Structure formats: structure tokens, C-alpha cells
Amino acid sequence: DNSPEDMCREMEKEVNVLIEESAQLNLERRFGESLEKAKEAGKRERKLCAKREETGLADQINIDLTYSVFFNLANQYHANGLYVEALKTYSEIVKNKQYHQSGRLRVNMGNIYFEQKKFPNAIKLYRMALDQIPNTGKDIRAKIIRNIGVAFVRLGQFQDAIASFEQIMDASADVQTGFNLLLCYYALGEAEKMRKIFNKLLAIRAHGLDVDDE
Template sequence: MANICPIKSPHKALILAEAYEHKEAYRPALNIYQSLVKNSEISLRVKINLGNVHFKLQNYPLAIKFYKMALDQVGQNKKNIYSKIMHNIGLAFIQQKQYSEAAFVFAYIIKESPDFRAYLHLILCWFALRKIAKIRRSFSDLFSLPKLDTKVEEIAKLIILISPLIEEVEEDGFNWCVDVIRITDYAWMADNLEIARIVELMRKGNLAEALKFLQKFEMNVKHLTENSRINLSFVYLHLKKLEQVENLLKGCTKPKAYNNYGVLKFLQKDYIAAEKAFHIANDSKEEIYEASYNLGLVQRKLGDRKQSQEIYDTILKQYPFPYNLMMFGLSNINDPGVLRNIAKLYKNLSNYKMAKWFFEEAFAVNPLY
């Protein structure tokens, strides 16, 4: 069939190919990219895009080939672009379980333009290779960065992963990591990481261990960010230490703080105050799923069953599974522990299709959970 409206401009062809790629129509995208790869004006962008498409198609050797072609063209003078392409090469090696090659790539990035992601993936490579000394060295070097573009939660997940490997006793591994951080410019993270460990243990149902670390933490607490105060209030809510919850939440203005405050008032049977707090959390720009559920719960307590049912109907339309988040302790829908708990609930209800879906989601979020 003749091409009725041929695309003469390579720039227009590139836009079309990127549109195909965005729509996940990878074959037509590849065809156009291949026709443009020798065009000197746009060849760098085309080679990077070819690498990206082959990566998405899991053709990792081809992805690496095109990324390397792009590297040859961009040169090391443009460090930012060079580093990003190198990072993609490292990820392609990881996907092929070529961890030594990936580690070489990430070590190079760190030498030239270090950042958190490069350190994270380097540590994960050393973890896969069981190189304990190199894990320790890279972890220590990570906190020499002038700026960490990450959240405490990500650091916590990394520590939880490596702790059982770097020491014979997991607790000793965790303590070693926290001690490293305490003597850096990121010392403020240490207390927040302790809280993250306690919350993780509680979500896994290991209450005895959580209490042990909580008692130790209470004796040594120093600096707390608002997020940490909110997380710690979550711990105290489950322990029914309501006075501590109220003190921790004073001055907190984030939606999750209002949700926890609403739970506090609910437990104190002050349903009017609880309703007000859940409304504030629910009306925020953030999606606080538990606030919606809890609002329905408190309105049922206040006798407004119609409004309560409308809230639950809305939740079920948006999320086709039960969100009793006070029960599960859910903080976000990417929590593998919560996803597994929901899967178990569906299994108990003999809804094996939904159970399978949630188990797979939990695995996708964190295969090691």
C-alpha cells in the first residue's frame, strides 16, 4: 500500500516514533527509529530511544548496544547525559543478572558524578554478589554525598535488606548501619530509621521485637521530623498509648497526621472530633485511603448509615478490595506487607483470583518480602 502522506521531516518522524513508543506500540516505533539512526541531526536521541525501546522489550543486549553507540556520540564532556546513559546500561546488566558488569558501571558513575541512585544500585550489585566488605564500604561512602535525593523510607528498606548479610545477627547489622549514619551530616536520619524499623516489625506482626526496640528508642530519642512523629504515633496507636499519640501529633499538619489524630479521637469515643479530623485528611490533595474508610466508619458510629454506605461504595468503585486500613495499618498501596495481608483476606473468602492478584502485586513491589 502506498504511503499517502509520507513524512519528509526527520523531526516529525521522530515525534511520531516517540508517540508510538508512548502508546507501547514498539514495533512501528523501532521501524521509524531505525530509519532515522543515521540522521546526524537527531541520531543521538534516536540511539537513546532505540536503547530504551529494546530495554522495554527485554532485548537487553541490543539495548546495551544502542546505549553504547549513544555514549560514543555524546562524549564525556556532557557528564549529565553520559551518566544517565551509563545508568541505563548498568540496569540492563542487572536485568541479565550480570552483577559484576553492572557494578563496574555504577562504580564508574560514582567516580565521575556520584548520586544516590548509583550508590543504591552498586550496593544492590554487591548484595547479589555477596561482597560484604564492598557493601560496607559503599554504604559508608553513600553518606559522604553533599545531598541525598531520597526519602528516609528508601534508606530504611536498603538497611533492612543488607542487615542480615553484613552481620551474623540482623540487629547488629542494622545497628552498624545506623551508627555509620550518626557520625555523618545525616545524623538526623538515625532516629527516623529506628522508627522505620519498629513500624516494619509491627506490620510483620513481630510485636515483641518491636516493643524491645521501642523501649530502647524511647531512652535515646533525639531528633524527630514530622514524618517520624506521625510514624511513631502509628506505633503508639497500636499499643493504645494514647497520651503519647496526642503529644506527638501536636503541631503536625500533614494529612496522615490528621488521620492518626482521627483514629486517636475514635478510640477515645470522641466521634465528632474524629469525623472532623478524617474530613481534613480526606479533603487533602494527597490520596489518604485510610481517611476515607475511617470517615465512613465514624459516620456509622454517629448514626449516618446512608452517608457511610455512600463512602464505602465510592471506595469499592475506585479500589476493588476492602480497605480496612485501621486493621492493616496501611500507609500506602505500595506496601508489600499490606498487599499480602489483603491477599490472605481474599484467600480466606475463597476469592482466589483476587488473592492471586494481590500476592503477585506484593511480589512485584518487593520480591524479597
């Protein structure tokens, strides 16, 4: 007979296979099927945890596997347009102090609110994410700040949007953010600032061409 450890290892493999199958179905845009696999992975993982507890193996509960199950399930809910369920599932992860990736997950939550046009909620989640992502993660921080700026544009709060876009342009200027800033200045009738940012955009483009020519 298999020992409890062997049985649990076998169950863990089954959960991993279901997660992989779910992710593959998502890539194939078979979202309904990917969600069913994700739910099945969740059920199996709960059974696995219960089995480990009842056989005195609770110290072997794999928190990384639990994270993968929840993360994949949230992704599949999102892919199926089930925003409430996706947000609820992400919330289960971010409130668990054992997981250190909650900053990036709050970005996903912010994106869901953005898709629902709930821009104040999106901004709140993006800001919470920024608080948890270190300054070393410059690229992801810039993307989040840009998202905040775009959300403010959608709300018609151009001054707040400008503050976000200027922050990026001061740190690491890029063409897309420059254009966003140009549009905000245009909306507020800031002709002189438009001229300055237009020149900065030309400089970025020229610099890019220089690099390509080498």
C-alpha cells in the same frame, strides 16, 4: 494565483500544525488520536517534498521539518506500544547522516528494547549512543551508563553492572547509583565493598544536608 513557493510554505505550515496537535494529544494521553495526527503529518510532508521536487524547488526541502515528522511519529508509535514501528521509524532517522542527533535517538531505541525486556539489544544501543555523545554531555552520559548497569542487573550479570555503576560513582557520585552498587555487592556477597559504599552513601547524604542547611 499562489506561486509554487507560496503553496509550499502553506503546506509546510499545515505539517507543523499537525505535529503540534499530535504532541498536544500525547500530553493529554489521547495516544490513538496523537498517532493519527502524526501519520497525517507524515503524508502531508511527503506530498510537500514531492511538490518541491516537481516545481524545481528541491533545494528548499526542509530537513529539520522531515526530522520533526519522523521523530514525532516514532514517539507516538512508542506511546501506543507499537515497538516495531517505533524502532523502524527511529532507524530511518539515525541512518541519515544529515541528522546529528542520532546519539540521543539511540537512547530512545535502547529504552524501547529495555521495555520489551530485550536487555542485550538495549545495552548495544546504549553503547552506540555513548560513542556519539561528547564528554561535555556529562549528565546524559551518566544516565546512559546507569541504564547499561540496570540492564546488566536484569540479566544477572552483576560484575558488568558493577563496572558501569562504579564508573558513575568515580566521576559524579549520586545516591541512586550508590544504592544500585550496594545491591550488586550484596548479590555477590562482597561485604567489605558493601561497607565502603555504604559509608560513601552516608557522605553523599550528609553533604546534601550541609548544602540544604546553608
